Amino acid sequence: xxxxxxxxxxxxxxxxxxxxxxxxxxxxxxxxxxxxxxxxxxxxxxxxxxxxxxxxxxxxxxxxxxxxxxxxxxxxxxxxxxxxxxxxxxxxxxxxxxxxxxxxxxxxxxxxxxxxxxxxxxxxxxxxxxxxxxxxxxxxxxxxxxxxxxxxxxxxxxxxxxxxxxxxxxxxxxxxxxxxxxxxxxxxxxxxxxxxxxxxxxxxxxxxxxxxxxxxxxxxxxxxxxxxxxxxxxxxxxxxxxxxxxxxxxxxxxxxxxxxxxxxxxxxxxxxxxxxxxxxxxxxxxxxxxxxxxxxxxxxxxxxxxxxxxxxxxxxxxxxxxxxxxxxxxxxxxxxxxxxxxxxxxxxxxxxxxxxxxxxxxxxxxxxxxxxxxxxxxxxxxxxxxxxxxxxxxxxxxxxxxxxxxxxxxxxxxxxxxxxxxxxxxxxxxxxxxxxxxxxxxxxxxxxxxxxxxxxxxxxxxxxxxxxxxxxxxxxxxxxxxxxxxxxxxxxxxxxxxxxxxxxxxxxxxxxxxxxxxxxxxxxxxxxxxxxxxxxxxxxxxxxxxxxxxxxxxxxxxxxxxx
Ligand code: ARG
Numbered sequence: 001x002x003x004x005x006x007x008x009x010x011x012x013x014x015x016x017x018x019x020x021x022x023x024x025x026x027x028x029x030x031x032x033x034x035x036x037x038x039x040x041x042x043x044x045x046x047x048x049x050x051x052x053x054x055x056x057x058x059x060x061x062x063x064x065x066x067x068x069x070x071x072x073x074x075x076x077x078x079x080x081x082x083x084x085x086x087x088x089x090x091x092x093x094x095x096x097x098x099x100x101x102x103x104x105x106x107x108x109x110x111x112x113x114x115x116x117x118x119x120x121x122x123x124x125x126x127x128x129x130x131x132x133x134x135x136x137x138x139x140x141x142x143x144x145x146x147x148x149x150x151x152x153x154x155x156x157x158x159x160x161x162x163x164x165x166x167x168x169x170x171x172x173x174x175x176x177x178x179x180x181x182x183x184x185x186x187x188x189x190x191x192x193x194x195x196x197x198x199x200x201x202x203x204x205x206x207x208x209x210x211x212x213x214x215x216x217x218x219x220x221x222x223x224x225x226x227x228x229x230x231x232x233x234x235x236x237x238x239x240x241x242x243x244x245x246x247x248x249x250x251x252x253x254x255x256x257x258x259x260x261x262x263x264x265x266x267x268x269x270x271x272x273x274x275x276x277x278x279x280x281x282x283x284x285x286x287x288x289x290x291x292x293x294x295x296x297x298x299x300x301x302x303x304x305x306x307x308x309x310x311x312x313x314x315x316x317x318x319x320x321x322x323x324x325x326x327x328x329x330x331x332x333x334x335x336x337x338x339x340x341x342x343x344x345x346x347x348x349x350x351x352x353x354x355x356x357x358x359x360x361x362x363x364x365x366x367x368x369x370x371x372x373x374x375x376x377x378x379x380x381x382x383x384x385x386x387x388x389x390x391x392x393x394x395x396x397x398x399x400x401x402x403x404x405x406x407x408x409x410x411x412x413x414x415x416x417x418x419x420x421x422x423x424x425x426x427x428x429x430x431x432x433x434x435x436x437x438x439x440x441x442x443x444x445x446x447x448x449x450x451x452x453x454x455x456x457x458x459x460x461x462x463x464x465x466x467x468x469x470x471x472x473x474x475x476x477x478x479x480x481x482x483x484x485x486x487x488x489x490x491x492x493x494x495x496x497x498x499x500x501x502x503x504x505x506x507x508x509x510x511x512x513x514x515x516x517x518x519x520x521x522x523x524x525x526x527x528x529x530x531x532x533x534x535x536x537x538x539x540x541x542x543x544x545x546x547x548x549x550x551x552x553x554x555x556x557x558x559x560x561x562x563x
Pocket of ligand 1: 159160
């Protein structure tokens with residue numbers, strides 16, 4: 001049932017005709033605490049047209065409102081406060097969650113249309129950074145969320161597997177590397193050559209020329225260059241895959257930058273045909289000065305293509321292949337200008353669908369206030385972070401529940417889940433400092449807290465061991481349950497809000513609040529008391545657990561049954 005609509009209907013009947021249903025819907029507020037009612041209507045806006053004091057208007061209107069179906073309707077100051085019928089409301093929401101299970105909150109807004117999501121996209125031969133972790137988990141969660149609304153997410157890993165850096169890597173490897181060393185610890189050793197290359201090139205600029213030449217050989221299809229590149233790529237992908245496995249993230253396509261090598265001529269040709277290309281000191285550019293932007297570099301002096309050239313080809317390819325309604329790019333906020341340029345150039349090329357490209361930026365993760373960089377070699381390795389988190393989780397499980405079965409599997413789910421949850425709970429644009437102890441705490445605003453709450457709900461159900469599905473009534477009317485019930489009813493709206501803003505934190509914040517309100521309910525009522533309300537209360541516990549699990553799943557966090 002739509003309870004807000006019930007309030008709107010009751011109001012429309014007594015309000016002056018010129019106020020539309022739509023206006024009323026917009027004006028209705030939700031009081032901060034339930035003791036002020038569940039919905040409130042401010043009468044200020046009527047003061048002018050009715051030439052009356054808003055308080056007086058509230059008083060008068062309350063007398064006229066039909067209170068059928070409400071617990072009560074009262075006026076406090078210049079507000080009319082509606083208290084919903086708790087019995088009808090709880091019956092309604094619990095039944096709906098129990099019936100629909102994992103489909104609760106689903107909608108057909110997307111009508112099955114494709115939404116490519118450019119996500120993760122680490123660079124070959126470098127360790128995956130915390131930034132790539134953010135892109136991976138934010139992208140994955142957005143995919144889960146929009147899928148609930150029947151959009152078809154297409155998860156694309158736009159690997160950084162092309163560009164001058166591979167020329168540098170080849171030079172470095174040839175000078176200082178060996179097959180044995182690379183095979184032993186691929187990414188770390190490749191990174192070592194890369195870091196050393198940068199150090200030495202400061203004094204020997206001829207190294208840079210060599211690197212450029214090697215990349216040119218790659219672009220020209222030179223066998224030796226490509227064999228080395230393929231080898232670096234395969235080794236890197238293998239390491240990335242272990243992280244994706246731990247995170248439980250799958251991709252539909254691993255089409256990296258190199259995938260567009262044979263698709264760039266067509267882009268350059270269109271740019272030429274539309275008279276968009278200009279020569280500037282030997283390079284080919286699209287001038288963007290009218291937008292106060294530096295030019296988009298399409299081709300270097302030696303003919304080598306650039307990052308944006310490949311992104312132009314990728315954008316077009318995605319439109320042609322997936323006929324998307326929206327095309328998402330989950331990439332750190334430091335690349336904002338790149339995506340602004342990308343969209344402008346596509347628009348200039350005559351592609352109006354550029355408007356459907358959505359750049360989804362996110363903030364930086366620091367440790368101890370410092371930015372992390374792979375160039376200088378002071379990297380914090382994602383794998384170490386995950387391993388440390390799992391260790392910490394294991395320690396806490398050991399203390400809390402020493403007899404737990406599958407301790408290692410649970411610790412993995414809790415440790416990894418903690419890192420993922422932490423990454424998603426803040427507005428994605430915010431930058432934050434990463435502190436492991438804080439992330440893995442079982443209390444407070446953490447993933448483990450939500451997981452623990454779900455495990456508690458499941459343990460209540462196990463302990464009761466009662467079939468509640470045949471309850472005469474699912475009415476839970478004790479006031480302690482009220483906030484929890486309202487939160488359950490709000491879940492479908494929360495999913496849509498998260499989808500509209502491409503913001504997993506909306507789900508994370510919601511599930512923290514739901515967990516908190518349920519824990520309060522648990523602390524203040526005897527759920528397992530053997531009275532006539534038992535089955536309804538258990539049904540509520542089941543509903544809470546269903547929505548907690550679904551929310552965690554939307555975030556890409558596992559929900560262990562016991563912990
Ligand atoms: N590989 C890039 C980096 O690590 C991110 C790629 C983002 N996706 C894109 N289509 N440009 O910075």
